[in-house]
Amino acid sequence: MGLPHASQRSSMPSVTAPPLPVLQVRSPEPQADQLRGALAADPPLEPTEAFLTELQQQSAELESATPQEILRYAVDRFAPRFTMATAFGPEGMTLIHMLAEIAPETPIFNLDTGYQFAETLELRERVKQRYGIEVQLKRPDTTVEEYEALHGGPVYKTDPNRCCFDRKLRVLHEAARGMHAWASAIRRDQSEDRSRAAIVGWDAKFQLVKISPLANWTKKEVWKLITDHNIPYNPLHDKGYPSVGCWPCTRATQLGEDERAGRWSGFEKKECGLHTA
Numbered sequence: 001m002g003l004p005h006a007s008q009r010s011s012m013p014s015v016t017a018p019p020l021p022v023l024q025v026r027s028p029e030p031q032a033d034q035l036r037g038a039l040a041a042d043p044p045l046e047p048t049e050a051f052l053t054e055l056q057q058q059s060a061e062l063e064s065a066t067p068q069e070i071l072r073y074a075v076d077r078f079a080p081r082f083t084m085a086t087a088f089g090p091e092g093m094t095l096i097h098m099l100a101e102i103a104p105e106t107p108i109f110n111l112d113t114g115y116q117f118a119e120t121l122e123l124r125e126r127v128k129q130r131y132g133i134e135v136q137l138k139r140p141d142t143t144v145e146e147y148e149a150l151h152g153g154p155v156y157k158t159d160p161n162r163c164c165f166d167r168k169l170r171v172l173h174e175a176a177r178g179m180h181a182w183a184s185a186i187r188r189d190q191s192e193d194r195s196r197a198a199i200v201g202w203d204a205k206f207q208l209v210k211i212s213p214l215a216n217w218t219k220k221e222v223w224k225l226i227t228d229h230n231i232p233y234n235p236l237h238d239k240g241y242p243s244v245g246c247w248p249c250t251r252a253t254q255l256g257e258d259e260r261a262g263r264w265s266g267f268e269k270k271e272c273g274l275h276t277a
């Protein structure tokens with residue numbers, strides 16, 4: 001799979017997106033009731049009481065484990081139905097680096113909304129060169145042009161929850177179908193929502209076991225690993241973007257601002273919905 005459609009890439013602007021006006025955000029419609037995630041796997045994995053207890057105990061045991069040990073557990077317990085989603089952030093890059101040593105065959109995917117920065121997509125190529133890992137691009141069923149035409153313009157301007165739901169969450173639901181577990185690169189100290197993340201837990205939204213090997217890591221630890229091992233990272237981080245998402249919803253931050261302050265700036269929204277209950 002190559003770079004995104006030319007039609008998607010053509011809409012990428014320069015790195016500086018203007019701040020958006022403050023708007024209320026509406027919640028997306030609930031997902032249709034259907035078998036998804038691990039319930040659609042062969043064999044299916046169901047969140048029975050006994051299994052949830054196992055996850056809870058395992059999570060407690062792994063609290064003091066290294067991210068590498070947590071990934072080894074995930075691979076031993078859930079591969080080949082273990083996957084990872086990445087937006088190529090610094091945390092995701094450290095997990096890719098670790099997985100390249102532990103289990104390079106792990107399927108890794110990126111939710112390619114059509115609104116990603118060119119720098120982010122180029123990082124996918126650098127991952128391929130450095131590690132031989134081909135991160136799969138999972139796309140919505142409409143191009144940006146089709147989606148905006150359907151909705152009378154860019155949905156991110158008026159209803160970013162809807163836009164994230166259509167262009168990220170739906171795609172993750174599809175990508176996760178048949179898997180048992182997924183790894184996320186969230187850190188507990190990134191936000192209040194993320195502070196409650198278990199190392200290992202049942203993700204009811206996606207019907208998967210969710211593993212967060214970096215839950216106990218700090219930003220400093222992530223960047224130390226990146227510099228110590230010369231791990232490739234998004235050049236936008238050196239231009240004032242501590243957190244990089246889609247270009248319409250990401251701005252550079254000022255000194256002293258929270259590391260995620262540049263995401264959905266001007267909206268109440270703080271998360272795309274992948275990591276909230």
Ligand code: SF4
Binds near residue numbers: 159161
């Ligand atoms: S981050 Fe912005 S552009 Fe990307 S899917 Fe969400 S609302 Fe749409």
